[in-house]
Amino acid sequence: MEGKQRSNVKFVFLKCGVVSQAKGSAYFEVDNTKLIVSVYDPREIPKKTDYSSKGELFCIFKYAPFSCPNRRAHQPDADEKQHSAIVKRALESAVCRHEFPNFQVDVYILVLENDGSALSGAITAAGIALAQAGIPMYDTITAATLAIQGTTKLLDPTLEEETLCTVATHKSDTEIDYDSHGIIVLAMLSTHEQISEFYQLGNLDLETLNESVNILMNAAKDIVPLVEKCLVDYVTKTLKSNAES
Amino acid sequence: MTKPLICVPGQRLCILDKIHESGQGTYERQGYIYSSLAGIVDVVDKEGVKVVEVRSTGEQTLVPTQGDIVTAQVTILTQDFCKCVIKCIGNTVLSRTYRGMLRREDVCATDKDHVQIYKSYRPGDVILARVVSFSEFSFSKGNALTINSYQ
Known part of the structure; x- marks a missing residue:
């Protein structure tokens, strides 16, 4: 896979309104990665005594027990807790919390099935679910993942590619230095061109990082029409059912 | 009827000037009005000023704010206050209720010292009230809204 470049967005499937009990929900699919996001009405924060002028987002990122090659426990592990925090941070700047x-x-x-890029998918899907739930937002939020190993850059990596890109390799047999490698997740607010979350795993040099950010920004922009179409479809559908009733 | 204008969050709607004002479901940034909801655009003419609003088509997400008229049901009475659950805000029925608190001082506009909660309300009463403030004081069961009864 040396020197391989894949910088076009893969086929993504999006659907909103999949969970009937939730106020807003979205289903996201890229490769074999499948995930569901559900958003519920604002509610009072239990056991909270002080006043905060901004609303809170409570995010839980969970891998289903059967979603990964190894069975996942029901209790959230460190990985899932970190992912929850990342999603929360990414969404906080997109939601009008005031x-x-x-x-x-x-x-x-x-996450129903994890085949890589679950985190970026979760952020994109959460954006749709929030918009469907009628939570005021500054912008549509989209995210993309890039896996890097040396000169190889892979957009929306599979689980196998992700694993290969987190391993450090030497530049050549004689050198001690490690090659650039790692995974970057970038979330972006498209209209305002603001990056709301940047998460990097691994070791990258500055040049690679610059290139990667450009690739990721373009990739995030490429998903925006899909997200918009999904929401417009939802609005027309509800308009129709409102007119009928 | 003209075809409704559909918009998504973050969509730039129009320029912000003397005759265009941002209303519900929108926000202002750098001289433009942007949408903050997925829904349909509604322009309301208000004394020569066009208020740009976005209304979501599905169930609305509402939280009580200061000044809102709410419909609430009384649940618990004490000497100093009564607790209630807020069921509607304005004309919208809520899918999830919120807790509220009506203090003795707020029951009546006049003769505040002689108000007796027991004589004013009974559990189960449905009352119309106005949200006075989000209380900043702590309360035994967390935060509650202070509401003002309204007749």
């Missing part, structure tokens, strides 16, 4: 002070919006992410 519009629901002292309340909390719950975002539950369930």
Whole structure:
């Protein structure tokens, strides 16, 4: 796979309104990665005594027990906790949190099958679910993952590619230096061209990083029309059902 | 009827000037009005000023804010206050209720010292009230809204 470049977005499937109990929900699929995000109404924060002028986002990122090659436990492990924090951080800058002070919006992410790029998919899907739930947002949020190993850059990597890119390799047999390698997840607010979250794993040199950020920004922009179409479809559908009733 | 204008969050709607104002479901940034909801654009003419609003088509997400008229049901009475659950905000029925608290001082506008909660309300009463503030003081069961009864 040496020197391989893949910088076009893979086929992505998006659907909103999949969980009937939730206020807003979205289903996301890229390769074999499948995940569901559900968003619930703002609610009062239990056991909270002080006043906060900004609303809270409560994110839970969960791998289903059967989603990974190895069975996952029901309790959230360190990985899942970190992913939850990343999603929360990414979404916080997209949501108008001042519009629901002292309340909390719950975002539950369930990964049904993990074949890489689950985190970026979760952020994109959460953006759709939040918009469908009618939570005021500054912008549509999209995210993309890039895996890097030396000169190889792979957009939306599979689980295998992700694993290969997290391993450090020497530049050549004679050198001690490690090659650039790692995984970057980038979330972006498209209209305002703002990066809301940047998460990097591994060791990258500056040049690679610059290139990667450009690739990722373009990739994130490429998903925007899909997200918009998904939301427009939802609005037309509800408009129709409103007119009928 | 003209075809409704559909918009998504972050979509730039129009320029912000003297005759265009940002209303519900929108926000202002750098001289433009942007949408913050997925829904349909509605332009309301208000004394020569066009208020640009976005209304979501599905179930609305509402949280009580200061000044809102709410419909609530009384649950618990004490000497100093009564607790209630907020069921509607304005004309919208909530899918999830919120807790509220009505203090003795806020029951009546006049003769505040002689108000007796027991004589004013009974558990189960449905009342119309206005949200006075989000209380900043702590309360035995967490935070609650202070509401003002409204007749």
